Amino acid sequence: MRRVTIAMAVYGQPKMLNCWFEAIRGYHPDVLKDLELIIVDDHGDPSADVPRDIRDQLPCQLFRVLDNIAWNQPGARNLALDHCRTDLILFVDPDMVFEAAMMRNMLEVGLTLNRRQVVRFMLRHVSDGRLDSSSPNTWFMFADDFRHLGGYDEDFCGNKGWSDVQLLDIVSKAYKIIRPPELFADFYGVEQFSDAMVDSLPRSTKANKAKRLAKQAEARKVGGWLKWIKQPRKRIRFRWERVL
Numbered sequence: 001m002r003r004v005t006i007a008m009a010v011y012g013q014p015k016m017l018n019c020w021f022e023a024i025r026g027y028h029p030d031v032l033k034d035l036e037l038i039i040v041d042d043h044g045d046p047s048a049d050v051p052r053d054i055r056d057q058l059p060c061q062l063f064r065v066l067d068n069i070a071w072n073q074p075g076a077r078n079l080a081l082d083h084c085r086t087d088l089i090l091f092v093d094p095d096m097v098f099e100a101a102m103m104r105n106m107l108e109v110g111l112t113l114n115r116r117q118v119v120r121f122m123l124r125h126v127s128d129g130r131l132d133s134s135s136p137n138t139w140f141m142f143a144d145d146f147r148h149l150g151g152y153d154e155d156f157c158g159n160k161g162w163s164d165v166q167l168l169d170i171v172s173k174a175y176k177i178i179r180p181p182e183l184f185a186d187f188y189g190v191e192q193f194s195d196a197m198v199d200s201l202p203r204s205t206k207a208n209k210a211k212r213l214a215k216q217a218e219a220r221k222v223g224g225w226l227k228w229i230k231q232p233r234k235r236i237r238f239r240w241e242r243v244l
Contacts, residue, residue: 002110003086005036005143008094009076012044013195016094016188021054026100032058034107036086040076041243043068050244059085062244069238070201074152074163078235081143081151088113089143095196096123096138096185106140109180115142116175123187131184137164138185141175149174150229153215154237161205162212170225 010017017039024037041048041064050060061083065076077091088110092098098106109119119140123132139146149170156163171177188196219228 001034001107002088002113003034003036004088004090004107004110004140005038005080005084005086006090006092006098007038007040007077007080007084008092009040009042009073009080010044010048010094011042011198012046012200013094013193013198014046014048015193015195017048019188019193020094020097021051023097023099023103024054024057027057027103028100031100031104031107035059035103036084037061038080038083039063040080040240041065042072042076055244060244061242064241064243066239066241069157071160072157072238075154075157075236075238078151078154079240081146082236084143087142089139089141089146091137091139092185093137095188095193097188098185102184102186105182109183110140113140113142113178116145117141118145118171118175118177119183120177120179122179122181122184124184125187125189127189127191132187133179136168139171141171145175150233151235153233154235155211155215155233156208157237159205159207159211160201160203162208166212166215170229173225 036059038061039048043065047064048062050062054060063079065072121138121140123135125132152163153166190196219225222228
């Protein structure tokens with residue numbers, strides 16, 4: 001069995017994070033033995049923690065970003081990628097929760113995954129059961145394949161949006177995308193948990209849309225995204241500490 005890291009950035013979302021812990025408590029030992037959990041607390045309030053019983057069930061790493069950078073998820077996810085110790089990495093947001101049966105399905109798909117293949121999972125809205133494939137930031141792939149692409153572009157940090165859209169463009173050019181119909185995470189909203197959505201930061205995407213258009217022009221100028229990613233980019237542009 002290939003081992004999998006569940007990686008997420010969290011920003012002061014204790015209720016939503018506890019929903020994840022409750023899901024993990026329901027995982028069978030045969031599933032837990034193949035999992036690692038990495039949480040990056042992106043300078044949120046309150047600070048994130050991992051309960052003792054969760055730490056006893058699977059390897060856990062917890063990091064805290066020390067610099068207060070708005071919408072720093074691209075950087076936080078890069079930090080998780082740098083510390084991933086398994087073959088495969090499953091990136092989720094705190095509001096995307098895999099219950100026990102679905103996590104087992106994910107591990108089974110991981111067994112058949114080849115290098116340069118990327119799984120995009122769907123979201124099932126808890127409010128009405130609707131399946132949604134529109135989210136650009138659902139990723140399950142070999143960690144080394146992600147590293148080969150350079151991870152996320154941290155130029156987008158500081159404002160909301162578009163980093164995952166750009167990454168999807170790059171991944172689509174570099175690898176084969178697979179969408180297994182049986183794979184989905186339960187997607188929670190503020191109707192279920194008041195902190196499911198971060199609403200304490202400006203939500204305008206205008207600044208990052210302008211960056212996105214400029215980067216598209218840069219990529220065309222150098223011959224496409226696969227050549228663009230070969231250019232040096234600064235990663236992990238913030239101070240951080242290991243908590244666990």
